[in-house]
Amino acid sequence: MQLDRTTRTIEIECLRYDPQTDAKPRLETYKAPFRDDMSVLQGLQYIKDNLDGSLTFRWSCRMAICGSCGMMVNGVPRLSCQTFLREIYPDKVRVAPLEHFPIVRDMVIDQNDFLDKLESIRPYIIPREDKRVEDGAYRQTPQQMAKYYHYSECINCLLCYAACPQYGITPSFTGPAALALLHRYNADSRDQGWSARNELVNSEDGVWHCTLVGYCSEVCPKSVDPAHAINQNKVNSVMDYFGIMKLMTPRSAK
Amino acid sequence: MSRYKPALKTYAWRQPANWWTLNPFLFRYMVREWSSLLIVLYALTLLWGLYDLTQGEAAWGGWLAAMASPAAVLFNLLALFVVTYHSYTWFKVTPKTMPDLPIESRTITLAGWAAVVVVSALTLLIVYGVAR
Numbered sequence: 455m456q457l458d459r460t461t462r463t464i465e466i467e468c469l470r471y472d473p474q475t476d477a478k479p480r481l482e483t484y485k486a487p488f489r490d491d492m493s494v495l496q497g498l499q500y501i502k503d504n505l506d507g508s509l510t511f512r513w514s515c516r517m518a519i520c521g522s523c524g525m526m527v528n529g530v531p532r533l534s535c536q537t538f539l540r541e542i543y544p545d546k547v548r549v550a551p552l553e554h555f556p557i558v559r560d561m562v563i564d565q566n567d568f569l570d571k572l573e574s575i576r577p578y579i580i581p582r583e584d585k586r587v588e589d590g591a592y593r594q595t596p597q598q599m600a601k602y603y604h605y606s607e608c609i610n611c612l613l614c615y616a617a618c619p620q621y622g623i624t625p626s627f628t629g630p631a632a633l634a635l636l637h638r639y640n641a642d643s644r645d646q647g648w649s650a651r652n653e654l655v656n657s658e659d660g661v662w663h664c665t666l667v668g669y670c671s672e673v674c675p676k677s678v679d680p681a682h683a684i685n686q687n688k689v690n691s692v693m694d695y696f697g698i699m700k701l702m703t704p705r706s707a708k
Numbered sequence: 709m710s711r712y713k714p715a716l717k718t719y720a721w722r723q724p725a726n727w728w729t730l731n732p733f734l735f736r737y738m739v740r741e742w743s744s745l746l747i748v749l750y751a752l753t754l755l756w757g758l759y760d761l762t763q764g765e766a767a768w769g770g771w772l773a774a775m776a777s778p779a780a781v782l783f784n785l786l787a788l789f790v791v792t793y794h795s796y797t798w799f800k801v802t803p804k805t806m807p808d809l810p811i812e813s814r815t816i817t818l819a820g821w822a823a824v825v826v827v828s829a830l831t832l833l834i835v836y837g838v839a840r
Binding site (some may be wrong): 530622 | 717718727730731733734737741801803804805
C-alpha cells in the first residue's frame with residue numbers, strides 16, 4: 455500500500471469522566487492532525503501533548519504485545535495502537551473505555567474483577583508429579599506444546615470481556631480470557647489438567663454462562679480463540695458429569 | 709473475596725437493554741438465537757400434522773387444507789429462510805465446539821454446509837418421488 459504522507463485533520467471524540475467533578479461521563483471532541491502511519495493511540499497522544507493534558511488513557515508498548523491500550527473504537531473493542539486513523543478517516547473516531555468494566559477515569563477501567571478471576575483459575579502449572587531440582591526439567595515434545603501454545607498467547611488486554619454480552623449481563627461469569635487461560639494450563643502435558651480446575655469449570659460461573667456468541671474470538675488481537683477453549687470445556691464438563699473424565703485422567707494425577 | 713480492593717471512586721458502566729442493536733456481529737447473533745423460536749413453531753406445526761394423520765382422513769385433509777392457506781405458505785417460506793440462516797450460522801460456529809483437530813476449521817464449516825445441501829436435496833427427491 456502506498457502511504458499518504460500528507461497531513462490531514464481528523465475528529466476524535468473521547469468519552470471523558472473525571473471522578474472528582476463528573477457525576478457521569480460526557481463526550482468531548484478534538485481535532486487532531488494525522489498522517490497515514492498514525493494509530494488511534496498516537497492520535498490520543500497528540501491530544502494529550504498539545505490540546506488537553508488531562509486526557510487519561512493506558513498504554514505502554516505501542517506494538518500490540520502489552521495489552522494496555524484496549525478501548526472501544528467506534529463501538530468495537532480494539533487495541534488503540536493496532537487501529538490506524540486512516541482506517542476510520544474521513545469518519546469521526548469515537549473512543550470510549552472498554553465496556554462492561556467500571557470507569558476509573560476517561561479511558562481507564564477498573565480491572566480488579568478480571569484479576570480476581572485470573573487468580574481463581576490457578577494460572578500456573580500444577581505438576582502431575584513433584585520433581586526435585588536434581589531430577590532435571592519437565593520435558594515436553596513439540597506436539598505436546600502445540601496443544602496449548604496459542605492459548606498461552608493471551609496478553610490480558612480484556613477486549614474479549616468488552617466483547618462478551620454474557621459478561622455484561624452476568625458479571626460473575628468467569629469470562630473468555632480467564633477460561634482460555636484455564637484451558638491453556640489444563641491442556642499442558644506437565645499439568646495435572648482437568649482434576650485441578652474442574653470445580654470452577656463446572657460451577658455456575660464457569661463455562662455454562664457462555665452461549666457461543668463467538669465475538670470474543672473475533673476481537674482477540676492474538677488469535678487466542680477463547681470461544682473454542684470454553685466450548686471444548688463444555689464437552690469436558692458434560693463428560694465429567696457422567697464420570698468419564700475420571701477414566702481419562704492418567705493414574706499419576708489422581 | 710477480592711484481594712484487590714477498589715481504591716478509587718468509579719463510574720459503574722451499565723449494559724444498555726438494546727446492546728444487541730449496537731453492533732452488527734451481536735445483532736446477527738441475536739437473530740441466530742431467535743431463529744430457533746420460529747424453528748420450534750415450525751416443528752410444532754409438523755407434529756400437529758402428524759397427529760392429524762393418526763386421527764383419520766378428515767383430520768388429515770383438514771391439516772392439508774390449512775397448510776394451503778396463504779398465511780401458512782408465507783409461514784413456511786419464512787421458516788425456510790430462517791432454517792437456512794440457522795444452518796449457515798450453526799456450521800459457522802461448529803468448529804468452536806469441537807476438540808482441537810488437525811483439520812482447518814474452515815473445512816469443518818464447509819463440510820457442514822455441504823451436508824445441508826446434500827441432505828436437503830435427497831429429502832426433496834424422496835418427497836418428490838413419494839408425491840408422484
